[in-house]
Amino acid sequence: MTSINFHLQPGGSLKGRCRVPGDKSISHRAIMLGSIAEGLTRVKGLLEGDDNIATLNAFRSMGVEISAPRNGELRINGRGFHGLKGPEESMDLGNSGTSMRILCGLLAGQEFDSCLVGDASLSRRPMGRVTEPLALMGGGIETTSGGTAPLIIHGNPYLEGVRHELRIASAQVKSCLLLAGLYATGTTSVVEPGITRDHTERMLQGFSYPVERKGNRVSLRGGGSLLGTDIDIPADISSAAFFMVGASIAESSDITLEQVGVNPTRAGVIDILNLMGARIETENLRQAGGEPVADIRVRSAFLKGIRIPEQYVPVAIDEFPAIFIAAACAEGETVLTGARELRVKESDRIQVMLDGLLELGVDAVATDDGMVIHGGPPGGGTIDSRGDHRVAMAFAMVALRARGEIKITDCKNVDTSFPGFQEMARSLGLQITAEVDEQ
Ligand code: S3P
Numbered sequence: 001m002t003s004i005n006f007h008l009q010p011g012g013s014l015k016g017r018c019r020v021p022g023d024k025s026i027s028h029r030a031i032m033l034g035s036i037a038e039g040l041t042r043v044k045g046l047l048e049g050d051d052n053i054a055t056l057n058a059f060r061s062m063g064v065e066i067s068a069p070r071n072g073e074l075r076i077n078g079r080g081f082h083g084l085k086g087p088e089e090s091m092d093l094g095n096s097g098t099s100m101r102i103l104c105g106l107l108a109g110q111e112f113d114s115c116l117v118g119d120a121s122l123s124r125r126p127m128g129r130v131t132e133p134l135a136l137m138g139g140g141i142e143t144t145s146g147g148t149a150p151l152i153i154h155g156n157p158y159l160e161g162v163r164h165e166l167r168i169a170s171a172q173v174k175s176c177l178l179l180a181g182l183y184a185t186g187t188t189s190v191v192e193p194g195i196t197r198d199h200t201e202r203m204l205q206g207f208s209y210p211v212e213r214k215g216n217r218v219s220l221r222g223g224g225s226l227l228g229t230d231i232d233i234p235a236d237i238s239s240a241a242f243f244m245v246g247a248s249i250a251e252s253s254d255i256t257l258e259q260v261g262v263n264p265t266r267a268g269v270i271d272i273l274n275l276m277g278a279r280i281e282t283e284n285l286r287q288a289g290g291e292p293v294a295d296i297r298v299r300s301a302f303l304k305g306i307r308i309p310e311q312y313v314p315v316a317i318d319e320f321p322a323i324f325i326a327a328a329c330a331e332g333e334t335v336l337t338g339a340r341e342l343r344v345k346e347s348d349r350i351q352v353m354l355d356g357l358l359e360l361g362v363d364a365v366a367t368d369d370g371m372v373i374h375g376g377p378p379g380g381g382t383i384d385s386r387g388d389h390r391v392a393m394a395f396a397m398v399a400l401r402a403r404g405e406i407k408i409t410d411c412k413n414v415d416t417s418f419p420g421f422q423e424m425a426r427s428l429g430l431q432i433t434a435e436v437d438e439q
Pocket of ligand 1: 024025026098169170171172173175196197317318341
């Protein structure tokens with residue numbers, strides 16, 4: 001087994017312009033919806049990360065003709081709602097929770113059975129949140145006794161629409177049920193307890209499929225069809241967030257991140273950092289492929305600790321590893337509450353971030369649903385990212401303010417969401433090198 005470790009020299013600043021790779025969430029949805037649409041879908045700006053390639057391979061194994069992605073461009077010959085073929089083998093979704101959870105909904109309504117597997121991290125993540133509401137629609141999915149993958153999906157072409165109130169704010173669960181709803185009789189409605197990313201709803205409309213939103217309820221009627229289309233995917237705000245934090249905490253920094261998706265259901269990180277005193281400006285706001293896009297300028301700033309308003313939690317859920325690093329470099333106390341979901345991401349992000357912060361001598365305390373961090377100059381040290389891509393990239397940024405060298409272990413999964421991270425980070429000024437560790 002090979003592993004990748006990052007080495008970072010302390011100090012420096014970030015300067016320049018760049019476009020981080022395409023949005024992971026939108027890339028998954030483009031492949032999924034393009035595969036079940038009628039006719040050709042042409043995608044630009046696709047993220048060619050391991051997670052999206054896992055989704056792509058799953059649809060190829062169900063008989064969909066998809067070109068090899070090149071510079072983010074992809075062509076999908078959609079097979080229509082009922083054109084997928086039963087795969088011959090289990091579909092391996094690697095580290096990708098989004099692929100597994102959303103695919104459950106799509107596969108529940110097929111005429112064939114299928115099996116979904118993942119890596120060690122994905123095999124620990126809770127799947128009951130999708131299998132239980134799908135069962136109410138007639139979806140039959142077997143999990144382990146702990147409610148985890150491997151998942152065996154018994155396809156049922158007679159799903160029935162339901163009205164389901166989500167217990168947790170989750171775009172993955174919402175999207176899973178909406179895709180099952182495409183195959184169900186009648187109307188499927190999902191009621192959300194808080195705002196979550198709405199890429200599925202936007203993209204369904206882009207494929208000419210009617211979706212209705214009333215307040216916190218999203219509904220669609222099953223049985224129509226999607227029409228193949230052209231999709232332009234913006235740069236991923238979740239990847240841009242690392243550089244937003246890096247440029248904020250490092251002295252003399254001034255960067256512009258181009259064509260970043262700033263959908264309000266994703267952009268909580270900008271609001272949180274600006275509340276902390278960051279100087280983040282969105283310029284050149286425009287629409288691309290049904291999503292708002294902007295260039296984001298970030299300059300060094302004096303950050304102060306804040307109590308993070310809970311309404312921002314679902315709209316910044318993937319950015320907390322980076323936000324914790326901003327808090328560690330801020331003056332005063334930052335308090336996060338209402339974010340228990342962080343414990344069931346690619347790693348337990350509260351525990352893994354706490355362990356890393358303590359290693360660097362930062363004063364931090366974990367709570368059941370968040371963290372309290374007292375900012376202070378971080379030292380150097382060795383951080384175990386536990387294979388969590390966002391933990392690895394967040395700790396890479398701390399080097400810009402650390403007093404000693406930083407080593408980060410187990411960074412291979414950075415490729416799940418941000419292939420080329422090191423090169424781009426280096427081109428902006430981060431003093432990063434990587435070492436392959438043959439274990
Ligand atoms: C995602 C939704 C979020 C997010 C994940 C991607 C999506 O998860 O954390 O990285 O693409 O729908 P939840 O919906 O479970 O909060």
